[in-house]
Structures are given as C-alpha cells and as structure tokens.
Amino acid sequence: MGRPPCCDKVGVKKGPWTPEEDIILVSYIQEHGPGNWRAVPTNTGLLRCSKSCRLRWTNYLRPGIKRGNFTDHEEKMIIHLQALLGNRWAAIASYLPQRTDNDIKNYWNTHLKKKLEKLQTGSEKGQLRDGLSSSASQSISKGQWERRLQTDIHMAKQALCEALSPEKPSFLPAGELNTSNAQSSSSSSSTYASSAENIARLLKGWMRNSPKSASSNSAATSKNFARGGPTESTSSEETPSTKANINNNLNNHNGMELPEYFESLFALESLDSSNSELSQSMSPDESSFFQDHHHDSKQYDPTSAQMSLLEKWLCDDQQGKDHYNLISDLKLDEHTDIF
DNA sequence: AACTTGGGCAACCGCCGGGAC
C-alpha cells in the first residue's frame, strides 16, 4: 500500500483553476513568497491541495514563464539536451529558464518525438543519427551514458561556481532565480510583477470573452481563462471569506479596487510586450535574464554575461559537430577526465 | 450543420529523495 495522498480528498477541488483561485494564490505568494505549500490552502482558503497549488505556481503563474510557440533555437536545445540527458525534463528546463519542465515535456511528446521519428525513418536518417537517434530509440549507449555523466558533473560544477560568485549576475535556472529573489529580498515586488504579468495576460483573455463583470461571472469566464475544462460555478462555491480574501489581498498590495487593479496589470503587460521586442534581439538566455530583471536592468551587462560551455554549445547552430570532439572542446578539467 | 477524430496542453498521480525530528 502506498503512502497516503498529500491531502485528504474530501473537499479538495480538482480540475482547471479559476481566475479567482489564481489571484488568491498569486497574491498570497506575493506576500509570503513561494514555499511552505502545505500552509497555502489553509491560509488562503483555497480548496486545493498543496501540491496542486505548487504545480499551478511553477507551471503557470511563476514569473518569467514564456508561453506560446517554441522557437527553432529552443527546439534545437531541447533536442540536444534530450539526447544528452534523456527524459530528465527538469534538468532540460534548467537550460530554458522561460519554459517549464511540463511545457518542454509536452512539446517533446506532442511535437519533437514525432518529428524525430519521422526524420529517422525518412531519408535524413543518416544525417540526424548522431545524437538524436538514441532519444527516439530510448536506448542509451555507453558513450551516451558517459556524456550524460559528463554533463551532470559539468552542471554541478557550474552551479557551484555560480553559487560561490555572488557578485556576478549569473544565468541561474529560473526556479532558483525566482526562489532566491522571492525568499531573500524584501524588495521582491519587481519579481512578482512578472507573475502579475502572467495573471494579466490570462485575465485579458478572460475579460475579453466576458463583457460582464469579471467578478460576477466566474463560471462562464473561467472556461476561457483556465483553458477550458468542466468548470463548475466557482461563484456558487465561493465562501464569503474567499471573496473577502480576494479583495483584501488585492487591496493590501496596491490599494486598488478590482477593476483598477486589473488595469494596472494590463499596463504591465504592455511593458512586457515591449520587452519581448527587445528580447528578440538577444539570445534566449540574455532575454530571459532581462525579463526576469527588467525592473532592475541596471545590473545587467550583456558583455559580461556568463554562459556555460555547454550552453555555448547549445546556442551554436553547428548541428553536425561530433559529440566527442565537443566534450574535448568543453575543456573539462582533469577531475572529469573520463574519456 | 452535425458528428467524429486526433492534437495539444493543463493538471493529476504516484514514486522518490532529502531534511527535520
């Protein structure tokens, strides 16, 4: 018999999240920072289990998440990393700070896997075999296993180096970045502005499809907001205290009423879109860093931006590079001299 | 226009590892 569920299932709501729930969660995290998920349902009145709250935050509401189509560059990175690391989506996601592991996993399963299978069975089989075939066949050769080990060691070294050099802005994976910001700094408003952007982006679509009041028609609008799902009427489920929480939390942060607050969120979104234009001229790592810190851009110096050797390789479009040459190019020191 | 089917994606489930006690 397995371990009991993380929360008792009675009275725990499942299924798509509603706008109200998102707002409650975001405003709670704005106040307390991410973490201690166990306490979140209790303190917010959300009828969700702690795990569900954490998942919603990390996969959807977390600052700096980029949605929409994957770029060619991202696609290549995923293919490379999957060949190297296998289905370790969290590790892969750490190299794509704007994407969640869930997103990458979904993209792999729905797009890339089929694409590669097609290519493998097609005429390009020979050209793509190196580095890609293993991912499709799921078998791991000795060489690949060794490369995976090398990558792990390298990643650990890099993380250690970054941890030991606090004065430098480093390209930490998004999770680490956000967590450190959220938990350590009292001036975390800039960090959470990004989560407000996420909320704003969602709310915009939600309100567009809902000419009535945003707060009075959650049943109909949550369908558009939370990407469909059998959304039972949340307004009928809402307790007075929940409603009070929403307004209370919103007012706590900005001293605004609901519509005003939404407007300010939309203003943030336009800021975001202007950033996205800027970020198109940057490498993904640069732009992700910039987006995460766009309120603090003074600290960012592109010329001093550090990228790991592996990242440099991943950004390199020379697809045909031999992996063994690659590893030697990485100039790994004698401690990782497996080959 | 109505129905079917498959793709895409958010969310859930169950296992695992690490830290606290």
Place this chain on the structure above:
DNA sequence: TGTCCCGGCGGTTGCCCAAGT
C-alpha cells in the same frame, strides 16, 4: 537510526478545440 513530511520529478490522464468527413 528510523520515521514522517514535504517538495520535486516524470508519466499519464482528461478535456477542449480545430480539422476532417
């Protein structure tokens, strides 16, 4: 040292929607 709890992870499911018939 053993147990419990929490958070992280990867696999899977379920539902919406668009394309096809």
